[in-house]
Structure formats: structure tokens, C-alpha cells
Amino acid sequence: MQKQNVPLNAIFPGDVRQLLAKLPDGCVDLIVSSPPYNLGKEYEAKRALQVYLEEQTDVLRECARILAPQGAIFWQVGSFADAGSLIPLDIRFFPILESFGLIPRNRIAWARQHGLHASRKFSCRYETILWFTKGDEYLFDLDPIRVPQKYQNKTFHRGDKHGELSCNPAGKNPGDIWLFRNVKHNHEEQTVHPCQFPEDLIARIVLSTTREGQVVFDPYMGTGTVAVVARDHKRHFMGAELDAGYHSVALRRLKGEPDERGYFPNLKTLRDWCERKGKPVEKYRFDVQVGDKPTNRSASKIYPEGHHLEELARRLEYEEAAFAADVRGDERPVDEGMNGKRKKPEERTLFSE
Ligand SMILES: C[S@@+](CC[C@H](N)C(=O)[O-])C[C@H]1O[C@@H](n2cnc3c(N)ncnc32)[C@H](O)[C@@H]1O
Structure with a gap:
């Protein structure tokens, strides 16, 4: 080239x-x-x-x-x-x-x-x-971008491969x-x-x-x-x-550094720099900041794509159940949102967080 x-x-x-x-x-x-x-x-x-x-x-x-x-x-x-x-x-x-x-x-x-x-x-x-x-x-290199399998630990039930994992443990194609x-x-x-x-x-x-x-x-x-x-x-x-x-x-x-006013272009750049330099985030600002102080990364909700896929799957499940209830003439189930459906980490199979 x-x-x-x-x-x-x-x-x-x-x-x-x-x-x-x-x-x-x-x-x-x-x-x-x-x-x-x-x-x-x-x-x-x-x-x-x-x-x-x-x-x-x-x-x-x-x-x-x-x-x-x-x-x-x-x-x-x-x-x-x-x-x-x-x-x-x-x-x-x-x-x-x-x-x-x-x-x-x-x-x-x-x-x-x-x-x-x-x-x-x-x-x-x-x-x-x-x-x-x-x-x-x-x-097209799939390995660096694989996502968790739906049933990560599923094994073959019969045949020569009985007991072996039936899907790639490294994850699947994201679709x-x-x-x-x-x-x-x-x-x-x-x-x-x-x-x-x-x-x-x-x-x-x-x-x-x-x-x-x-x-x-x-x-x-x-x-x-x-x-x-x-x-x-x-x-x-x-x-x-x-x-x-x-x-x-x-x-x-x-550049990833504060400007002469102590401002960063976004919160991510600010947090990255403060983490690298061991500085307190509260001392700095970013261009689109609304509140008084930027928050630490540990205090923020940052979800990977898998979270949103799980949220979508859950929502579709709820809509199906609500529709079925309407058809039967029953009361609709309560939509508990992601919090109501939260599983313990060891129970999660669909996507990791
Ligand atoms: C949809 S935005 C891209 C945003 C970008 N993907 C990001 O993550 O910030 C399109 C950008 O193209 C710029 N733009 C429009 N016409 C252009 C041109 N002829 N040459 C270079 N940039 C142009 C606009 O100013 C605008 O920032």
C-alpha cells in the first residue's frame, strides 16, 4: 500500500x-x-x-x-x-x-x-x-469482537462429543x-x-x-x-x-489533557486523565457539564451493548405477556423493568456485564 x-x-x-x-x-x-x-x-x-x-x-x-x-x-x-x-x-x-x-x-x-x-x-x-x-x-477477524453465547455452558447430550461444550466458549458472532x-x-x-x-x-x-x-x-x-x-x-x-x-x-x-481553563471535551476524557494522573475529578470541568461536579466512573451507569440487548429481550417478553393477558381478558402483569429482572451474576447466561 x-x-x-x-x-x-x-x-x-x-x-x-x-x-x-x-x-x-x-x-x-x-x-x-x-x-x-x-x-x-x-x-x-x-x-x-x-x-x-x-x-x-x-x-x-x-x-x-x-x-x-x-x-x-x-x-x-x-x-x-x-x-x-x-x-x-x-x-x-x-x-x-x-x-x-x-x-x-x-x-x-x-x-x-x-x-x-x-x-x-x-x-x-x-x-x-x-x-x-x-x-x-x-x-474479517471475529475473535476480538465475539460476544457471550446465549447458553455459554451448554454441552452435547449424546454421541462422540457427549459432555463437551456445544458452542464456542470464546463467544459468538455479534450478528x-x-x-x-x-x-x-x-x-x-x-x-x-x-x-x-x-x-x-x-x-x-x-x-x-x-x-x-x-x-x-x-x-x-x-x-x-x-x-x-x-x-x-x-x-x-x-x-x-x-x-x-x-x-x-x-x-x-x-490530546486528552485539560485546556488552559481546566476543561475537557467530554467526561470520558476527563475521567481517563484523572485516573492516569491520580487527580480528583471534582477539580475539573467538561464542555457539556450540567451539574456542579463531574462524577467518578464508579458512580456512573455505563452499560455495554449486552445490557441493552438484554433490556430489549426483556421488554419484548413483557409485551408478549401483556398481549397474552389482554387476549385472555386477564389483568396485565406488572412491568418490573430491568431491576425486577436482575439476576445474580452466577445466574446470568445471556450476556455478561
Ligand atoms: C454526522 S457528523 C459526524 C460525527 C462523527 N462521526 C463523530 O463521532 O463526531 C458529520 C460531520 O461532517 C462534517 N462535514 C460536513 N460536510 C463536510 C465536508 N464537506 N468535509 C468535511 N467535513 C464535513 C460536519 O461538520 C459534521 O461534523
């Missing part, structure tokens, strides 16, 4: 098209991004869908060009809403990616249990991540429905950006599709989640961010 003249471990402060024009063919191993959705968010001007897609086509053509032969692209999008209609953007992006000879591997649903409640349609509870590869020789919590208030990674990636979602992609020392590119870096995760997992990063404010937050996140 050609790595000369490539600005590794840097975020270009400007339009990604200027950066792409300077990059040689095949210089990145993974592209992972969430482009502007054309929703008129504070960082984007809303344009006609066709104009938006033409611009995205130009960027994706260049992305396909700079991707190494064994490389992969993950494109995360939601929907385009206009005058009450809703167009899932991945449907429009799919043929664009195919038109550059890229090969589809997965369409991942990133589901959320919370969000705005719609009144004239079903509430939107997922976005998608399209995974395409440049060729048929591509990396294509992901439940990482999105980065909203109370999430320790939240910065001033309204649409950040959660780091654990990006880590799953980076760890399964790249090796140490390879290059991860995000054309729309925002506040630098992809850069932080790539760096933390010993990969190189590269990308662009048009907005000077978000660009400077991304650099502060990467």
Missing part, C-alpha cells in the same frame, strides 16, 4: 474533497463514517436530496479509489425527512456504492430503544450501517442487529457534537476489519471518535472536518 505523502494521524481542517484530491490510490485500509444526513442539523445546510446525493457520490467515488484492494467501507446513515415523508438513505446509498464496484457484505441495523415518539407513523428506532468491501479478499447506546446526555463520551458515534461501535468495526498499523479513514470526523478509537487500538487514522469548532474538539479529545 502507498503510504508516502499521506497525512497520517491528522485531521484535515476543511472540506474532505480537498483532502481526497491529494490522496494516492489504495492508501487506506478502512473507511468508516457517518456523513451529514442533509437534515438541516446545525452543521449542515439542507439541500434537495438529489443535490446531496450527487455530492455524496463524488466523495464515495474518491473513497473507493483511496481504499486498498483488501479494504472495507462502513457507511452509517439514517433517513432523509421532508414534509412528512421519510426516505431511508441507505436505500439510496446502496446502488451508489455498488456502482464503484464495491461488494456488499452486511446491512447492519443499529437499533435504539429510546427516541422521539412519532404520532403519524411508527417511531424510528434504528439506523443502518452498510458494509462494502473492495474485493473478495478482505479481513447484524447492534444495540450500542447512542451518545446523548448522560453518556460519558458526549461532546458538543449532536451526532457522535459511540466508541464501542467503532471499536467493533476497527477490531474486526483491520490489523494494528493499518490506516482508518473518516471523511467526516466530527469530534474525532474514529480517530480516538483507531489510535487507542494502535491503528493510524486520517480524515477531515469542515467545522472549525468540532475540529478543535477532536484535537482536544486526542
Whole structure:
């Protein structure tokens, strides 16, 4: 792969098209991004869908060009809403990616249990991540991203393997429905950006599709989640961010130190630094802090994806029981929430915490 003249471990402060024009063919191993959705968010001007897609086509053509032969692209999008209609953007992006000879591997649903409640349609509870590869020789390393088996200790009941574990004790493939919590208030990674990636979602992609020392590119870096995760997992990063404010937050996140006012870009960076340096968290602040003092990590509720999957499974179980009660004409069972259903650690089989 050609790595000369490539600005590794840097975020270009400007339009990604200027950066792409300077990059040689095949210089990145993974592209992972969430482009502007054309929703008129504070960082984007809303344009006609066709104009938006033409611009995205130009960027994706260049992305396909700079991707190494064994490389992969993950494109995360939601929907385009206009005058009450809703167009899932991945449907429009799919043929664009195919038109550059890229090969589809997965369409991942990133589901959320919370969000705005719609009144004239079903509430939107997922976005998608399209995974395409440049060729048929591509990396997919399952081992670093396995999740616990549903029945971790299940054994064969008969035959030659009687008594042996019937499933891989290292865990299973996470599947294509992901439940990482999105980065909203109370999430320790939240910065001033309204649409950040959660780091654990990006880590799953980076760890399964790249090796140490390879290059991860995000054309729309925002506040630098992809850069932080790539760096933390010993990969190189590269990308662009048009907005000077978000660009400077991304650099502060990467630096991981308090600024001259004693502020951090988010609570996670603050906690990490205080833990490393043995400093008290109460002495520092972070950009989106609401209360008087930041809390210690031990006092916060930070759940892995498995928690949210368990929560979803429990909720569906409850809805089924409530529906069955309605059909029978019985009183509905009480929804005890996650607390009522909490098991002792040794009883947990579905997901570890
Ligand atoms: C959905 S956000 C990405 C957020 C990012 N994934 C994160 O975790 O912070 C899209 C970002 O693209 C930036 N952007 C929009 N047009 C751009 C362009 N032409 N070149 C570079 N960045 C651009 C916006 O300022 C915005 O921060």
C-alpha cells in the first residue's frame, strides 16, 4: 500500500474533497463514517436530496479509489425527512456504492430503544450501517469482537462429543442487529457534537476489519471518535472536518489533557486523565457539564451493548405477556423493568456485564 505523502494521524481542517484530491490510490485500509444526513442539523445546510446525493457520490467515488484492494467501507446513515415523508438513505446509498464496484457484505441495523415518539407513523428506532468491501479478499477477524453465547455452558447430550461444550466458549458472532447506546446526555463520551458515534461501535468495526498499523479513514470526523478509537487500538487514522469548532474538539479529545481553563471535551476524557494522573475529578470541568461536579466512573451507569440487548429481550417478553393477558381478558402483569429482572451474576447466561 502507498503510504508516502499521506497525512497520517491528522485531521484535515476543511472540506474532505480537498483532502481526497491529494490522496494516492489504495492508501487506506478502512473507511468508516457517518456523513451529514442533509437534515438541516446545525452543521449542515439542507439541500434537495438529489443535490446531496450527487455530492455524496463524488466523495464515495474518491473513497473507493483511496481504499486498498483488501479494504472495507462502513457507511452509517439514517433517513432523509421532508414534509412528512421519510426516505431511508441507505436505500439510496446502496446502488451508489455498488456502482464503484464495491461488494456488499452486511446491512447492519443499529437499533435504539429510546427516541422521539412519532404520532403519524411508527417511531424510528434504528439506523443502518452498510458494509462494502473492495474485493473478495478482505479481513474479517471475529475473535476480538465475539460476544457471550446465549447458553455459554451448554454441552452435547449424546454421541462422540457427549459432555463437551456445544458452542464456542470464546463467544459468538455479534450478528447484524447492534444495540450500542447512542451518545446523548448522560453518556460519558458526549461532546458538543449532536451526532457522535459511540466508541464501542467503532471499536467493533476497527477490531474486526483491520490489523494494528493499518490506516482508518473518516471523511467526516466530527469530534474525532474514529480517530480516538483507531489510535487507542494502535491503528493510524486520517480524515477531515469542515467545522472549525468540532475540529478543535477532536484535537482536544486526542490530546486528552485539560485546556488552559481546566476543561475537557467530554467526561470520558476527563475521567481517563484523572485516573492516569491520580487527580480528583471534582477539580475539573467538561464542555457539556450540567451539574456542579463531574462524577467518578464508579458512580456512573455505563452499560455495554449486552445490557441493552438484554433490556430489549426483556421488554419484548413483557409485551408478549401483556398481549397474552389482554387476549385472555386477564389483568396485565406488572412491568418490573430491568431491576425486577436482575439476576445474580452466577445466574446470568445471556450476556455478561
Ligand atoms: C454526522 S457528523 C459526524 C460525527 C462523527 N462521526 C463523530 O463521532 O463526531 C458529520 C460531520 O461532517 C462534517 N462535514 C460536513 N460536510 C463536510 C465536508 N464537506 N468535509 C468535511 N467535513 C464535513 C460536519 O461538520 C459534521 O461534523
